[in-house]
Amino acid sequence: MVEYLSSLGVKTIYGDNIFSTDANEYMNQQYSVPSWQDYTEGFIKAKKRAKKIGVFYGSWLTVNFHTETTHNCSSCIPLPRLTTDGYVSSCDVTSLGKDGPEIFIYGKWNPDRKKIEYNIKQSVLLNSRSLENLDRCKHCSIGPYCAGSCAGKLYLKTGSLFTMDHETCKATKKLAHYLPLGMGKEEYEIEHP
Numbered sequence: 539m540v541e542y543l544s545s546l547g548v549k550t551i552y553g554d555n556i557f558s559t560d561a562n563e564y565m566n567q568q569y570s571v572p573s574w575q576d577y578t579e580g581f582i583k584a585k586k587r588a589k590k591i592g593v594f595y596g597s598w599l600t601v602n603f604h605t606e607t608t609h610n611c612s613s614c615i616p617l618p619r620l621t622t623d624g625y626v627s628s629c630d631v632t633s634l635g636k637d638g639p640e641i642f643i644y645g646k647w648n649p650d651r652k653k654i655e656y657n658i659k660q661s662v663l664l665n666s667r668s669l670e671n672l673d674r675c676k677h678c679s680i681g682p683y684c685a686g687s688c689a690g691k692l693y694l695k696t697g698s699l700f701t702m703d704h705e706t707c708k709a710t711k712k713l714a715h716y717l718p719l720g721m722g723k724e725e726y727e728i729e730h731p
């Protein structure tokens with residue numbers, strides 16, 4: 539895939555490991571979902587190949603490897619995504635306010651007043667998902683380069699923003715073993731959304 543996308547002129551590629559949740563568990567029945575070991579081994583091979591041909595290849599598990607952070611992504615600032623049904627979500631997994639997960643919704647368009655009304659309490663809750671508040675991550679040796687991993691995936695898998703997913707954690711640590719941390723951005727690497 540890296541070689542094919544490169545042949546089309548693509549310079550920056552991100553991928554993610556497939557995971558099953560209550561919402562998509564049929565995936566496990568229809569497809570063979572690779573283990574975290576298969577994903578990381580495949581990623582490392584593809585990353586090496588991408589580097590050789592001048593392409594940036596990243597994983598959502600590695601988005602913070604270039605610089606230290608306390609918040610995994612803009613979802614935990616939070617920064618807004620306006621959904622097509624008029625809600626403000628902090629995370630791409632909540633792409634429709636009515637479908638949820640509700641936890642990422644912190645605002646709603648009020649058509650009568652013609653303004654977005656923010657829920658400050660929810661915004662504060664989302665912002666509190668930072669490394670120092672993640673008991674299972676705050677003493678991790680690579681904590682500042684992961685900050686608890688993707689909140690959306692974690693919530694879909696566990697129902698909590700403040701716990702830790704073992705498979706994702708093990709995969710991130712394995713990739714951190716092979717890739718440099720804190721070295722700044724690579725060529726063609728783009729900011730995490």
Ligand code: SF4
Nearest residue numbers: 611629630688689690
């Ligand atoms: S899915 Fe993960 S990476 Fe994407 S916006 Fe949500 S928390 Fe951030």
Ligand code: SF4
Nearest residue numbers: 675678681684686707
């Ligand atoms: S414990 Fe795992 S999930 Fe938490 S910061 Fe470290 S690598 Fe990331």
